[in-house]
Amino acid sequence: MKSAPCDVRPVHQRGTDVRNIVLVGHTGAGKTTLAECLLATADGGEAAHGHSANTRHTDHEDTESRQRTLNLTALSTIHRGLRINLLDTPGLADFIGDLRAGLRAADAALFVVSALDGVDGFTRLLWDECAAAATPRAIAITKLDRPQADFASTLSICQEVFGAGVLPLYLPVGRSRSAEPMPGEQRYRLVDLLAPAEDGPAGQNSDAGQNSGPGAIAAARDALIEGIIAESEDESLLDRYLAGETLSAKQLLDDLETAVARGRFHPVVATVGNGADGLGVTELLDLFAGAFPSPFEHPLPATSRPDGSPCPLPSGDPDGPLAAEVIKTTTDPYVGRISLIRVFSGTLRPDTPVHVAGHGRADRGHPDHDEDAKIGTISRPLGRSTQEAVEMCRAGDICTASKIITAEAGDTLSSPDGPILFEAWTMPEPQxxxxxxxxxxxxxxxxxxxxxxxxxxxxxxxxxxxxxxxxxxxxxxxxxxxxxxxxxxxxxxxxxxxxxPVQVPMRETLRGPARGTGRHVKQSGGHGQYAICHIEVEPLPPGLGREFRDEVVGGAVPRQFIPSVEKGVWRQLDLGVSAGFPLVDIRVRLVDGKAHSVDSSDVAFQAAGALALKNAAQSAGMVLLEPVLAVCVLTPDAHVGPVTSDLAARRGRVVGIEPVGGTGPGDPGGRNRTVIRAEVPETEMLRYAVDIRSLTQGTGTFSRGHLRYEPVPEHLAATYLTARTAE
Missing domain, CATH: 3.30.70.870 (Elongation Factor G (Translational Gtpase), domain 3)
Structure with missing residues (x-):
């Protein structure tokens, strides 16, 4: 038997009938299964089976693909007077872009943690991102019905990793093995720690070691109440509690909502089993209704006009001007472009004009744009494969819309009469x-x-x-x-x-100074080709680029052909002379030459200039240069040693190690981090995006930028040149 649901305040006192929640957790934690259980449980499972006359199927992605992208599952029937939108996000670090999109659309996050696998490094990073944004969070511990699963140890890991404020709202208690469950009953029950204490010994029908026993339940209840009181705005509450006064469940629930909304208290709910009869699913829905904030309690993104001029924040009024954001776009083989949209203000309606604005991502191939478009049909997903057409989407809600051809993720939708632009969320840098x-x-x-x-x-x-x-x-x-x-x-x-294989753009330069002669003399019937030039070359210090100087005296090369020689030299510098890589840091001086009054031409002197450069380069000898990157790695202190050793193995030079982090809002667990700055050849960094996760258990990140070119070691240069020649 499930515990009685907590009493929650009527929805009309909260300001909206919508809750937008993003599910977060590593792959395999059970997010998708939990979302389906919530869908099946809401108001008796009608959401899972209801279909309307205006529905369409969109299940064109296989299961594996769905687990690696952002999906919207809307509980279309009402639970305790609420519509609950669940954003099921991927659990791999590769798809953090989709996860950040989900965080932008949601007003609270439910972290899903497997009782078998605990918390991985990527989930820890996501918790920190939510903490930095003060996103309200709760935790669902899943798979407690599996062998070797243990709620107490998993809870302890969550408290250690996520920091203060992580406390169970319900305690799972195993039934006695001597008391077999009735058909349809769970082998476990949940003890509501905010409900009045049960009569008699709390653990009289429980197995030892399953969080049972009067002492364990009482201790968990006291810890929860004290945690809620610590965040209460009523300063007298703690004195009354310590004096032995019994606090009402309603008062505690009111303070629980305040604590969760502030992002400083994180209730934990255990879930057991699958489907509509899964234990803890109804309790989660009640938690969404009673503790998670409404959309109007969540701060709006920073806003400006598309031209950069300031403008007031949208009011959030459903009857006000439209302000919405495209969270993600996908392509349906039957419908075409579909946009997932969060409406922050106003009301979105089908077949109405909107202004589409997107700025700030030109460097990623998404140029700035401001244009008008027309909304197609608006739908609300009923589940994984069915969508229901709706007449409108009001402020605070999430929907999908078709036929916004120009819309991309991060674009702002607003009224054509008063266009606005939301500040884009931070997109990860692909590496x-x-x-x-x-x-x-x-x-x-x-x-x-x-x-x-x-x-x-x-x-x-x-x-x-x-x-x-x-x-x-x-x-x-x-x-x-x-x-x-x-x-x-x-x-x-x-x-x-x-x-x-990815080819890294190399460069070449000269080993030393040299002279070269270019002779392009051909004679056939009619006009021939005649051009001779003598050049001197010398290497320049790294980073100075390329120079061409005209030092011809006495008119040995006619003035009209000097630009021709220069053009031929520049072209050959770009093409390279040995391995096909451009030459850099070189000075070329044209010192002498010969011309013919009839057979000399622009083409002939271009060819002579190129030949002269090749001849001089062969005499001077070549040095192969490789690009060197400035690399900045952010990692927890525990992984500094392995990271620096790995950088050294990549022929990198560590140039700085700087401690950062601590106990700030972006590091709630007090996990100190270190920034490691290094200079590493680009050829050694092609797979670093994969390797850094392995080195740091998914907790390390890095950025990089081009620094300069440096000579390749001789033994490696021979290998590169051989491969280049083969290509």
């Missing part, structure tokens, strides 16, 4: 390069269009067309992310591609 090549000519013809659509759906991927290497490179968040992109190219757009 894993993946070079691809179309498998067939037909695939090559469709590739650019397919990539344009994919990047519109997923701002965390960047497409680079390298002018130096000629490669098409996808910058992704990790291997799983790249797998999804390539799989979608094939399944959704019919574009098959192959992965190819």
């Amino acid at each position: 894993l390069p993946v070079a691809i090549r179309a498998r067939t000519k037909s695939a090559e013809d469709k590739l650019s269009t397919a990539l344009a659509r994919l990047t519109a759906e997923d701002p965390s991927v960047t497409v680079e067309h390298s002018g130096e290497t000629g490669q098409l490179v996808l910058w992704c968040m990790g291997e799983a992310h790249s797998d999804v992109i390539i799989e979608r190219l094939a399944s959704r757009y019919g574009v098959d591609v192959d992965r190819v």
Whole structure:
């Protein structure tokens, strides 16, 4: 038998009938299963089975793909007077872009933690992100019906990792083995720690070691009440409690809501089993209704006009001007472009004009834009595969809309008469390069269009067309992310591609000064070609670039052909002379030459200039240069040693180690972190986005930027040149 649901205040006193909640946790923690249980349980499971005349099916993604993207599951029937929108997010670090989108759309977060696996490093990072934004959070501990699962130890891990304020709202208690459960009954029950103490010994029908026993329940109840009182605005509450006064459940629930809304108290609920009869599912729904804040209690994003001028924040009034944001876009094979939208103010209606504005992501291939569009149909998902058409979406709610062709994730939708722009949320920087090549000519013809659509759906991927290497490179968040992109190219757009090794753009320079002669003399019937030039070359200090100087005296090379020689030299500098890499940090001086009054021409002196450079480079000898990156790694202190050792193994130089973090709002558990600054060759960093997670158990992040070019060690240069020659 489940514990009685907590008494919650009527919805009309809260200001809205919607709760927007994002589910957060690592892959395998049970987020999707829990979302389906909540869907089946809400008001007797009608949400899971109800269909209207205006529904459509959208289950075009397989299960694995759904687990690696952002999904909206709306509990379309009302639970205790509320509509609850659940945003089920992916659990891999590769898809943190989708998770941040979910955090933007939601007003509270439910962290789902498996009693078998505990808390991984990525979940810890997500908790810190929520803490920095003061997002209200609660915790659901799942899979307690599995062998070796233990609530007490999992709770202890959560308290250690997540910090203060993590306390159970219900305590799971195992029934006695001598008292077999009746058909339909669970082997466990939940003790409501805010309900009045039960008559008789609390553990008289319980197994020892299952959080039972009068002492364990009483201690958990006292800890919960004291935790709530600590966040109460009533300063006399603690004195009354210590004096032995019994506090009413209603008063404690009121203070619980305040504590959770402030982001400083995090109730824990245990869940057991699957489906509508799962233990703890109704208790979670009651927690959403009684403790999580309404959309109007959540701060709105910073707002400006599209031209950058200031404007007042939207009022949040459903009857006010429209202010909404595109959280994610997807492509449905039957409907076309579908946008997931959070409405912050006003009301979104079908077939109405809106202004679409998106700024700040031009460096990722998403240029700024301000344009008017028209909303298509508006729908509310009933579950994984069915959507119901609705007449409107009011402020505070989430919906999907079709046919907004130009909309991308992060775009603002507003009234054409008074357009606004929300400040974009921080998108992660993709750090894993993946070079691809179309498998067939037909695939090559469709590739650019397919990539344009994919990047519109997923701002965390960047497409680079390298002018130096000629490669098409996808910058992704990790291997799983790249797998999804390539799989979608094939399944959704019919574009098959192959992965190819990523080529790092090298450079060359001279070992020393030298002289060179370029002789381009050809004679055939009619006009011939005649040009001879002599040059002197010398290396320049790193970073000074390239120079060309005209030092011809006596008119040996006619003035009109000097630019021709320079053009030929510059072209050969770009093409390289040994391995096909551009030459840098070099000075070229044209000192002498010869011309013919009839056969000399612009083309002839261009060819002579190029030949002279090749001849001089062969005499001077070449040095292969590789790009060096300035790398900044942020990692917990415990991983500083392995990270620095790994950087050294990559031929990197650590140039600075700086402690950061502590017990600030972004580091609630007091986990000190360290920034490691290093200079590392780019060839050694191609897979660092994957390796850093392994080194730091998913808790390390890094950024990088081009620093300079440096000579490649001789033994490696020979390997690179051999590979380049083979290509």
